[in-house]
Amino acid sequence: MAVSAGAPLRRGALPFVAWIPKGRAATLAVYIVRRLLWMIPVLFFMVTITFVLMHLAPGGPWDREGRQLSPAVVNNLNIKYGLDKPLWQQFVLYIWGAVHFDFGDSLQSPGQHVSTLLLESWPYTFTVGAVTFILMVPIGVGLGVIAALRQNSWADYSALGMATVFASTPNFVVGIVLIIILAIGMNHLTQGTFYLPTGGLPQPWNPFQAELIMPVITLGALPTAFIARLARSSTLETLRQDYVRTAWAKGLKGRLVVTRHVLKNSLIPVVTALGYLFAFLITGSFIVETLFSIPGIGRTFVNSIESRDYTMILGTTLLFGFIIALANLVVDILYVFIDPRVRLTD
């Protein structure tokens, strides 16, 4: 999987800054600023594509199943939300608002700001995502490294087999199988703890509630398997390197060889993939939150797509884009610290 650092590292990429300080910390700072600036065109492009696509579509937010709203009402609604203006004007107004962190009112929840609605659903998505992220990295790396250290043993084969199956099983299948086993098959045994699909997530911020178990496994199975496969193959490659043989030859203890020489290098591809996996967690939230009735951002987004809530769609897209760009930035900065070969200037 080719995951690149995203923004280019070219001289003169900061057009308005003539003076660029020297030194490693300063270079890093400049790099971060550059990357933050690069986010602006990315987010702008995302909003533009989304905006154009939404307005290309036939139909609008006031379409109703069955009885339609009267033309006068639709007209008034259009005036109220500025949808009667020419498209370019709407676009400029939206961008102007977004620059001032005003993302408008939701079209389907009258009188509610988009930002309020997003803030309300954020804790649910964050809790599920954060728990998944915190668990998937160590579990995936652990499985992969253990499998590689005992290559061709039963531990290796079972870890690799599981990782291969889970890496190509869609998340909704994992979720459904979990529901059938835990919530239906073992409902008596588990005292109804997992009697979910209609239950949702009762407490937004609590990372220790039992209701999180199924969503987290559903969301995390694929990325964990992906990390395990990656960690296994990169560890195998590292183990074959000359410096590892040297480390063994000079009589270093096994654990030290692994922690000091092998792990550090075999983790680099995993770190590279983290940005990609982060985006995966976000799109995974669409499915997981629909599957388990969690009132998070993913479900809000799917609902607003169905109901053509333009402002909600744009706001959510911006939020997702921002989170992913930020995650990629963090990954790239981590990269600099893990891999000393990475140089920030060319």
Add this chain to the structure above:
Amino acid sequence: MATAVGVAGQVDWEVPEQIGLWQDAWVRFRRNRLAVIGLAVVALLIIIAFGARLPPTDGGLWHLLHLTGDPFTQNVTNTYALPSLQHPMGTDILGRDLMARVFYGASISLAIGIIVQFLVLAIGGSIGMVAGYFGGRVDNLLMRFTDIMYAFPDLLLVLIFVAAFGPSFWSIFIAIGITNWVNLARLVRGQVLSIKEKEYIEAAKMTGSPPMKLILKHLVPNSLGPVIVTLTFGIPAAIFTEAALSFLGIGIRPPEPSWGVMVEDGYAGIFADPLQVLFPAIAVALTMLSFTFIGDGLRDALDPRMRR
């Protein structure tokens, strides 16, 4: 391969027999048991998919696949039936035979998964090729565009696109095509950049080959292996996207029995009949797994570094 055989006729017999890239790849592909199983499953699915779409007047295959019932015929007196001899996977909420529907669903998933790769190849291949070949300003512009597309999560853009152009087979098809080309474009560009520096390209340029001939005769054949592998891995991804969209209620619309639609239908009644959601879910997972195995096999077979 023909040239390889021709050359082999003239060479010194001390040199071991030469085999072409594809022959060699096939030999190594066959050694990978999982890949062969995956290929067999996919071949079976393709037959099923074609059979399910045959016009009903045809006997033979169509008849065989519709032994248990028709995917669209409702029977409200026999809903949520458990698996039996007549209905090996039971029936759904409207009494339609589930097995016939799973068979029919194969045609939608495979069509999206496989055919969309041609669109991905056309977009990603040409963008990567142009960027890598011409370099400079063109490369810069195209790669910045690719970076931006990369920052856009696939499923997010596909959702917006399908919402805009209405939920239909073709809008899903195009949406997947215009979002999934990014990896391929990067790969092709990298390949072209590395091949461009090789001596035989320089030699071809010096003998006065026009750019089009350079691309078709040298760049395309030499970067084919990794491209095929990437496209193969794109198939399960596309199948997943379609199923996920349909599951979210934004993809293929009922009554068309896409696997995603069937999962959504079955999920609504999961407590009444868990089997109903399980069969299409397993069908999606199995299909994706088979393509992944094929991809793994192809990668090992086509990677020149793995040659013995």
